[in-house]
Amino acid sequence: MPLSPRSPSTSPPKPPSRRERNKQEKLERIVAAATELFAERSVDEVTTQEIADKADIGAGTLFLYAKTKSELLLLVQNSTYADALVRGKQAAEEITDPLEAVMAIVCPVAECNRKHVDNGRTYLREIVFGDPTEPHHREALGLSLQTEEAIAAVLQRDGSTTAQDAAERARIVSAIVFLTMTTPFNVASPVDDVVQKIRDQVRVLLPD
Template sequence: MSFASAPLGRRERNKQEKLDRIIAAAAALFAEHGVDEVTTQQIADAADIGTGTLFLYAKTKGELLLLVQNTHYAHALDRGIAAAETEPDVLDAITAVVAQVVACNRVQVDNGRTYLREMVFGDPTEPRHRAALTIVNRTEAAIATLLQRDPRIPVADTATLAHVVSAVMFLELSVTANIGATPDALTARIREHVRALLPR
């Protein structure tokens, strides 16, 4: 007996194809113009659907940005976790994770800052926001696991420390004063904050 999942029906395939077109259209337009300069009508036109159909998938531009960015962030986090595995030093390992998240956020600075704002202030019950918060939780869990490598840090404290590292990272990415900062400069700043948190 085979337990392989049944292929998607026509209706499900059509829904997935529309979603894929929406994500591709929104990603291209946001990358070229920035989220604030793009209208939902432009996204619908580029995806070859009506605006009513677009709103079935995402009710606001903020949700569309989350839809696009969540995928990018999840992949960036995966790359960071993989890179951290090759770093024996705890600070270097955490920096490897941070560097990938920072690089993802800074592909388009305004989009990255808007994404963080949507994540923080959006409705946590909305599926796109919930997915974004799940990525934050995964980030903190990965950092907590890396902190557990240091025997001087009580295991009970690693989740709290990871939350602080995450908060520092998102603050550095969000503040207006850092708009012109390069990914390397931001990563270095965050690294120094993390260094101050670690036992000496």
Template sequence: MSVAPQSVGRRERNKQHKLDRITAAAAELFAEHGVDEVTTQQIADKADIGTGTLFLYAKTKGELLLLVQNSSYADALAKGRTAAEAIPDIFDAVMAIIRPVVECNRKQIDNGRTYLREIVFGDPEEPQHRDALGLSVRTEAAIVDVLMRDPRLEHRNAATLAHIVSAIMFLSMAATINISKSVDEILAEISEQIYLLLPIGGTRRSAH
């Protein structure tokens, strides 16, 4: 017997509703207490589901953090891309993409650093890790789009530069030495490195 389309649609809506509840519960608890101080049982209780159901959506607390942070990262990247489109200067446009990503990552410092660690060391085949890696790729693509405004750059070189810019951003956010630094201080550190890296920097050094 075939399954009625209405039943399939209702089942998918129920799954999405549970996922939304899990994400909201994890986001609130992680923001209030930090990922290390929250248990999966607390998240399940707050989402009003059983732990068995919770593990159907995320098998570990790390995956739950990825679920939460990926959503915030995606919003931050969209904000940065929109801001960059309105900024003609290439260097400033690249920094416009980076700023909301850094702000997002530093809302809860321990959570942000754990998120970066999960991206680097997690299983790339696991859906939440795969989505996080995809966001990194999309970040580099956004930077490439900005760099390609410079007619001197070939796409291959722009892609290499974007990859280095992404590495600078991630290392600055993850570095233990930067734990106590503010968003603006981290952005200043990133800015100095990118300014020297990008070929357009040489045309603007007299202004710095």
């Protein structure tokens, strides 16, 4: 009787080491501390020593996770941006109207960016002008790309828009969002007004 071939053994995933667990736990404390302090004050007013003290770590340890306050801001904002994007994509799945579906993606992103206006504007400037080789900056760029891809997917639903045209329009929507949220003219505007300005511009861009 022929022997059946042996299926490859699948070993269970290795649990994280104590060092890895400690590293993750410190990262979570840093994010929590920076999130709380940045919610209260602008990134320029918060010191790295304050963040280190609140996270109960040394300043030297803090710089192992982020070398500058800008990197710390990226670390914090990336987390809220990622959550907002997930919510927006889920909401867009239930909406058939292209404009409303695009705005369902954009709104949570705009709202999380406006929780602290100065920090939100600094975050967007860091995405454009920061060091793309820095890991937190690279993650932010990836989130921006994911947002454009989600918008492009919405614009292709009708079957009449090519992938290239959808991608170009999604890039323009991204530029609209960036400029509307960073312009000094909108610094004092409530988030609902900012979202309405974005909607008005996107509506003109989309085909009837």
